Amino acid sequence: MDNRLGTLILLAVLAGAGCQKDDTASARPVEGLLAGGEGTIFSSGPDAYTFPLPNLDEAGVNEHFLGDGAFGQQFVTAPAQQFGGVGPLFNQNSCESCHVRNGRGTIPRYEGDPNSGFLLRLSIPGQGPHGGPKPVPGFGGQLQTKAIFGTAPEGKISASEASMIVSFLDGSEAALNRVTYSITDAYTALPPDVLISGRNAPGVYGLGLLEAIPKASILALADEADTDGDGISGKPNWVWDVLKQAPELGRFGWKAGQPTAAQQSADAAHNDMGLTSFYFPDEHCEGQSNCAEGLQMGLDVDEATIGLFAFYFQTLAVPAPRKLDDSRVAEGRGLFEEAKCSACHVPRHTTGAHDIAALAYQTIYPYTDLLLHDMGEGLADGRPEFQADGREWRTPPLWGIGLAQAANPKATFLHDGRAKTLEEAILWHDGEAEASRTYFTRLSKVEREKLIAFLQAL
Numbered sequence: 119m120d121n122r123l124g125t126l127i128l129l130a131v132l133a134g135a136g137c138q139k140d141d142t143a144s145a146r147p148v149e150g151l152l153a154g155g156e157g158t159i160f161s162s163g164p165d166a167y168t169f170p171l172p173n174l175d176e177a178g179v180n181e182h183f184l185g186d187g188a189f190g191q192q193f194v195t196a197p198a199q200q201f202g203g204v205g206p207l208f209n210q211n212s213c214e215s216c217h218v219r220n221g222r223g224t225i226p227r228y229e230g231d232p233n234s235g236f237l238l239r240l241s242i243p244g245q246g247p248h249g250g251p252k253p254v255p256g257f258g259g260q261l262q263t264k265a266i267f268g269t270a271p272e273g274k275i276s277a278s279e280a281s282m283i284v285s286f287l288d289g290s291e292a293a294l295n296r297v298t299y300s301i302t303d304a305y306t307a308l309p310p311d312v313l314i315s316g317r318n319a320p321g322v323y324g325l326g327l328l329e330a331i332p333k334a335s336i337l338a339l340a341d342e343a344d345t346d347g348d349g350i351s352g353k354p355n356w357v358w359d360v361l362k363q364a365p366e367l368g369r370f371g372w373k374a375g376q377p378t379a380a381q382q383s384a385d386a387a388h389n390d391m392g393l394t395s396f397y398f399p400d401e402h403c404e405g406q407s408n409c410a411e412g413l414q415m416g417l418d419v420d421e422a423t424i425g426l427f428a429f430y431f432q433t434l435a436v437p438a439p440r441k442l443d444d445s446r447v448a449e450g451r452g453l454f455e456e457a458k459c460s461a462c463h464v465p466r467h468t469t470g471a472h473d474i475a476a477l478a479y480q481t482i483y484p485y486t487d488l489l490l491h492d493m494g495e496g497l498a499d500g501r502p503e504f505q506a507d508g509r510e511w512r513t514p515p516l517w518g519i520g521l522a523q524a525a526n527p528k529a530t531f532l533h534d535g536r537a538k539t540l541e542e543a544i545l546w547h548d549g550e551a552e553a554s555r556t557y558f559t560r561l562s563k564v565e566r567e568k569l570i571a572f573l574q575a576l
């Protein structure tokens with residue numbers, strides 16, 4: 119944040135506005151307005167995802183701004199006095215270059231586009247260490263499209279598009295574009311059975327609050343065998359916790375492949391930027407010649423830096439919904455319930471204890487169950503990740519989604535960013551969400567617009 123003083127003043131004003139104690143019931147905010155509980159911020163501009171939790175104490179605010187610096191830091195080639203160690207293989211050299219203004223990344227617009235927040239996860243069939251994806255010999259678990267001088271990038275991302283038409287009951291139509299990703303200019307041959315999963319960078323605000331939802335509350339929503347027969351069978355992803363050396367509930371990433379904010383940070387530093395840490399002490403050279411040369415002694419980033427990355431996004435505030443009391447939005451909210459969107463995008467949660475006191479015991483409205491769902495063949499990537507099979511994805515939170523294109527005008531939706539609009543995102547829903555999608559396609563145009571208006575208000 120360049121203009122720290124300005125931000126603090128703004129926060130003071132907003133905190134004053136948001137925390138007024140009112141004694142009349144009629145003055146109570148409409149349900150869900152405080153999307154992040156006391157961690158809600160009233161901002162709807164391009165910077166809406168960039169504010170610290172308003173209920174953070176002074177020491178926390180200071181640490182948050184140090185974390186902001188780390189998140190925006192462009193790491194350089196070792197040896198360097200500071201912030202060295204990027205690569206040898208990497209995708210981008212700062213967190214922020216993918217998570218634009220803490221929102222979504224931009225998908226590649228042409229082959230080899232260097233300015234994208236999109237990456238390809240790779241594996242081969244079977245299970246790797248601790249039940250995770252099985253690394254591709256010579257490539258590991260991710261395609262790094264950049265490299266430091268003297269090392270070859272692993273390859274380029276290339277895309278081919280096919281379009282299909284969806285019809286609504288009222289006779290109108292929408293076109294959906296499906297992009298198939300492949301790898302060109304690979305530095306060495308890829309095995310023929312390589313599994314490729316395209317992932318766009320999601321927003322990173324409000325994640326501390328998601329981390330603070332008690333595990334028991336999430337597991338209580340799971341219904342793997344669909345015993346209540348509603349066609350929806352949320353399933354937890356049990357992933358490997360590197361610090362505990364034990365399985366833990368996955369929460370972060372499009373398939374909930376990471377259990378904690380700290381491990382998510384260390385994994386991003388390692389895979390996306392080529393930064394080693396106490397979590398992942400080895401460069402992921404995957405046998406490339408030259409790859410281990412020119413690196414700095416010891417680890418690229420220390421434990422404190424991993425902690426700062428994590429603290430930063432753990433303590434990012436959630437923007438408040440807008441116009442929730444507008445009648446169209448309110449009706450859209452009713453349709454969201456009617457269409458059973460809320461069976462997966464569970465509106466309300468209460469957080470439990472957390473090391474960061476500001477995150478604890480908050481009533482929040484993230485619209486997710488953090489569980490995996492079979493989303494059908496159209497969204498399938500065919501690449502398993504721990505318990506998540508090739509058709510399963512974690513329900514993404516919908517809070518703040520209406521501001522996605524304010525933060526990044528090129529923002530798109532779904533795991534690989536294939537949906538240019540919220541309507542397209544809904545139309546891709548299938549599998550367990552088939553009934554919801556069908557409900558949506560049978561609505562009139564006016565009703566569909568109301569449902570979208572509700573999403574835009576979040």
Ligand code: HEC
Nearest residue numbers: 209210212213216317318319320370371372386387390427
């Ligand atoms: C090359 C682009 C890129 C860079 C650089 C990058 N990320 Fe990400 N980030 C992604 C993608 C893509 C995902 C989704 C990964 C998945 O689903 O497996 C992601 C996921 C995340 C998530 C999980 C969000 C959620 O909703 O579950 C967090 C948190 C995160 N990144 C933080 C960071 C931090 C911290 C850094 C810097 C140390 C960083 N990222 C660097 C692309 C990037």
Ligand code: HEC
Nearest residue numbers: 457459462491497511512513514531532533543550551554
């Ligand atoms: C069976 C569970 C389920 C139901 C029901 C469901 N969703 Fe989803 N939703 C998901 C999952 C999982 C994804 C992520 C899919 C992907 O990225 O491939 C998703 C993605 C989305 C996205 C894009 C989010 C983003 O961050 O890009 C929107 C918007 C959305 N859903 C809205 C809705 C609406 C509106 C309904 C009701 C009409 C609905 N969903 C019903 C599970 C569900």
Ligand SMILES: [Ca+2]
Nearest residue numbers: 203204205392
């Ligand atoms: Ca390195």
Ligand SMILES: [Ca+2]
Nearest residue numbers: 257258260262
């Ligand atoms: Ca790799």
Ligand SMILES: [Ca+2]
Nearest residue numbers: 341344348350
């Ligand atoms: Ca069920």
